[in-house]
Amino acid sequence: MELITGSQPNVLKAIGNTPIVKLNHIGQDVESDIYVKLEFMNPGGSIKDRIGAYMLDEAIKDGTLKPGGTIIEGTSGNTGVGLAMWAAVHGYKCIFVLADKQSKEKIDNLRAFGAKVVVCPTNVEPEDPRSYYSVSKNLAKTIPNSFYVNQYDNLHNRNTHYNWTAPEIVEQTKGDFDTFMATVGTGGTISGIGKYLKEKMPHVKNIGIDCEGSIVAHYARTGEYCEAKSYVLEGVGEDFIPENYDFDVIDDWEIIGDKESFLMTRRLLKEEGIYAGGSAGAAICGALKYARKLDKPERILVVLHDSGNRYASKIYNDDWMSDNGYLDSSFDVQIKDVLKKLGKSADVVTIQDTSSIGEALDLMVSKGISQLPVLTTDGQLKGLVTETKLLRPVLMGEFSKSDNISLAFDNKYKTVDANELLSNVADALLQKEVALVTDAGKVVDILTDIDVLKYISETRTY
Ligand SMILES: Cc1ncc(COP(=O)(O)O)c(C=O)c1O
Incomplete structure (x- = not known):
């Protein structure tokens, strides 16, 4: 018809x-x-459909591929599809030899054409007997009536x-x-x-x-x-x-x-x-x-x-x-830029290390804050008081309000310079630690896990 x-x-x-x-x-x-x-x-999804069909047509013309023969190739996949498509139309068998870094889709695809697929290690020299170049050449030598296409050196490519x-x-x-x-x-x-x-x-x-x-x-x-x-x-x-x-x-x-x-x-x-x-x-x-x-x-x-x-x-x-480290991480940003983006003020509330637990509590309540860095008289960081750490002992009567603040220190914090990358403290923050941000050694701000979530939701495009 x-x-x-x-x-x-x-x-x-x-x-x-x-x-x-x-x-x-x-x-x-x-x-x-x-x-x-x-x-x-x-139709096979790549430019290699062209060379697959062309090289095999030429092999038939010059008699290197004979009826009933087996087509062998070391291929990263695309040429395999081109060859397998030609083999399906003309009724030939195929064996493909691939390096193991190739994607699973490519390997599955070739198997779906009915081809045999041999997977070889990637990180070996081409002359190594395990390389996909060597394995394909050896298969071609040992399998009778086979044709090694060799897209690398076959000038019909x-x-x-x-x-x-x-x-x-x-x-x-x-x-x-x-x-x-x-x-x-x-x-x-x-x-x-x-x-x-x-x-x-x-x-x-x-x-x-x-x-x-x-x-x-x-x-x-x-x-x-x-x-x-x-x-x-x-x-x-x-x-x-x-x-x-x-x-x-x-x-x-x-x-x-x-x-x-x-x-x-x-x-x-x-x-x-x-x-x-x-x-x-x-x-x-x-x-x-x-x-x-x-x-x-x-x-x-x-x-x-x-x-x-x-x-x-x-x-x-x-x-x-x-x-594999190919996506630019939301965490590869300097902490000072995160604080700027969040519009946080740099005037962090602190308390002197001579203060009492009662004074700390009053300050936290009046300012509506959950963390309070404790400083020495010359401004050095001595510790951190947090609402989580204070609440239970105060409620249970373990501390009295007049006790020194140092009894209520919370050690779940990290100090980090404002010029460092957020990635340096991201893990700690996600473990519920608090980052005390310093500039020239002085505490200038506080960063928490909630701040990081806010930053990600404001900046990351999905
Ligand atoms: C995805 C892809 N891009 C580029 C190339 C390079 O083309 P050529 O082998 O013709 O130099 C290949 C060849 O295998 C390929 O598969």
């Missing part, structure tokens, strides 16, 4: 033709305009972008932009698109975006290897230089860290409605960093590689973000 009009014969034909949209809120502090190509709108993604971009934009930017992993995206753009639109600059801890940008700039460090971003950066890199077409580099990338990824959703993965946040941070250095405004086109779906339990999860 004929296909219905407007339909595609299978899902693979729905890959590509992804939209390009302008950012309207992020980047208001730069004069340049940032446009993003939404590659997560491919960058050819995909040279022959498909880049012509699509030029066709969509008619070449009407100044700079192209993409995060780098295998190097396929920036090298393939970059080469085509250099040929067809020589005025365009290609900027690679690498992550802190990766060796790629350092190698590109110096021709030397450096020590790779661990990082959390997925898909960006490498600890070796894959064959797909064509450094001749990359004009410059920006380097971005985990935290700024994740916070920007969340801003993309909140401020632009764009639900993308962590490398998209890195890409936008890179574009902004680049734009801030320009003398005159440019139109910058940035690829967003994958969808936010795969990061629901990480970047989009407040607990994960805060447990």
Whole structure:
């Protein structure tokens, strides 16, 4: 039967033709305009659908993948989905080898395609037999009729972008932009698109975006290897230089860290409605960093590689973000600023250490206060009297009103300088201790758990 009009014969034909949209809120502090190509709108949720289909079509053409064969790949997940989608349509088996830092969503997703998934440790050298590079190569050697795709060194990765993604971009934009930017992993995206753009639109600059801890940008700039460090971003950066890199077409580099990338990824959703993965946040941070250095405004086109779906339990999860120190804490603020925000006066009520319990009680009642710092005659802090500590002994007749105040001292307090961060006393306050705030050694104010709650409710946006 004929296909219905407007339909595609299978899902693979729905890959590509992804939209390009302008950012309207992020980047208001730069004069340049940032446009993003939404590659997560491919059916498998990432740009890697393109290379999955292209590399396997080529493997069939040149006979390296034969009927009934097994497709093997070491992949951070997105390429796995692209390959698994092609394998589902064409009826092939897949084995994927992943590093254990990859999100659970990615692993579950691949298993749902019917693929076998092998998980390997992240923090081992690529040459280590346990690394996902080594394990995938060894599986390919031992499993008969298997094809090791190897997106790192298989040049059909960058050819995909040279022959498909880049012509699509030029066709969509008619070449009407100044700079192209993409995060780098295998190097396929920036090298393939970059080469085509250099040929067809020589005025365009290609900027690679690498992550802190990766060796790629350092190698590109110096021709030397450096020590790779661990990082959390997925898909960006490498600890070796894959064959797909064509450094001749990359004009410059920006380097971005985990935290700024994740916070920007969340801003993309909140401020632009764009639900993308962590490398998209890195890409936008890179574009902004680049734009801030320009003398005159440019139109910058940035690829967003994958969808936010795969990061629901990480970047989009407040607990994960805060447990890993990526959320700016409400407590990272100086105490003097908290007091200012709360509009607290600095004229704290105190009492002399020669006073009696009765005098302290009268003062607390007349001023309507619950804590009273006790000072020596030269103004040094001697102790603290609190209503909780006073009430029971006075009611039970354990103290008489004429007893010296020192009998009723409460030791549940901490002294803290007004310049210190609230985080230094947050735990104590939440344990119902009182913070006596000092300036040049003199008590100037008191901070309680209720003050902190007030501060959080006034300042934190949820
Ligand atoms: C989420 C994500 N962003 C960026 C990249 C980098 O793209 P490329 O490998 O083409 O350099 C990848 C590659 O794995 C990726 O998965």
